[in-house]
Amino acid sequence: MKFSPLIDELIDAFKVLPGVGPKSAQRMAFQLLERNRSGALKLSQILHDAMEHVQHCGSCRTFTEAEICEICSSAKRAESRQLCVVESPQDIVAIEQTAEFKGRYFVLMGHLSPIDGIGPNEIGLHILDKRLASNAYDEVILATNPTVEGEATAHYIAQMCKSYDLQATRIAHGVPVGGELEYIDGNTLSHAFSGRRSL
């Protein structure tokens, strides 16, 4: 024991947070005790509520406390016959910020990774399969990450689309806008070349 039993427990509990070691955990405990007990009580309450009530959207699998998330509930969104497949809820936010896409999403909550025991069912592809079969879409945009696992996952889903005669497209890889060629990795650069278009 270093401090009182309850303070030691609090410091220890903070270590569940990513990037928080013993020193930051101790700083968090004392800063809240000394300066912001009401903020800490609010965090305690919301943390409890979120862990109890946030589940997966019944339609797209993103995190939400509602049965069906806001995007999936929107009638306007249903008019678009496009479905965008992403790895995480954070990817939806990034795409929404571009205002480029007006369709619906499907969130894998990960990617295929056989080594880690993550197969099709673990990323909800049995649920995606039902949506593909629903005849609600003309195009499935595969927006998984441009990593080895993300590419493999995209190809797996493209095969699923084929069996329903659904067009599957992959977002373009290339030089980021504003990026300088000399700082771009070779893999990205070769994608940029092979994906070149006439002007």
Add this chain to the structure above:
Amino acid sequence: MKFSPLIDELIDAFKVLPGVGPKSAQRMAFQLLERNRSGALKLSQILHDAMEHVQHCGSCRTFTEAEICEICSSAKRAESRQLCVVESPQDIVAIEQTAEFKGRYFVLMGHLSPIDGIGPNEIGLHILDKRLASNAYDEVILATNPTVEGEATAHYIAQMCKSYDLQATRIAHGVPVGGELEYIDGNTLSHAFSGRRSL
């Protein structure tokens, strides 16, 4: 709104933690939702309990959920007629780890800082005064930080001790053990010279 209302609230609530900005708050929320809900619920519970029950020790002012902290409750500690004055509960832990001191503590929970409106009462010197008057001590060791405010606070308390004919001592400043002279700041080095002792 970026995510669902509850998730947005959770991300926002994490920002009460020191050193946590929007990006880390978002990472914390999703990591707990995806991988450690039981750890998060435990953090929520302990955070609540600590904010509700941790108060100041009635004797030394350190943080504790007990009326009187463990050190102040120890009969063995009372045998020593030394009192060590520190700025924070963390300082007690540092001193306890040296096993150098066997007396009791008084925790200021800060230092005198007139500019910030922190005067003698704000750091509990009216409570310390009663302890000095109790005739329980032969020596008061001033272990405030070697900063301008820490020094000023030590001198103020030394004056209080004088009125009770109590010996006040200040911990030594000098070159840290294992430190290399060339990397020590000039102020510390002049303390090391003026505090030199014959061998």
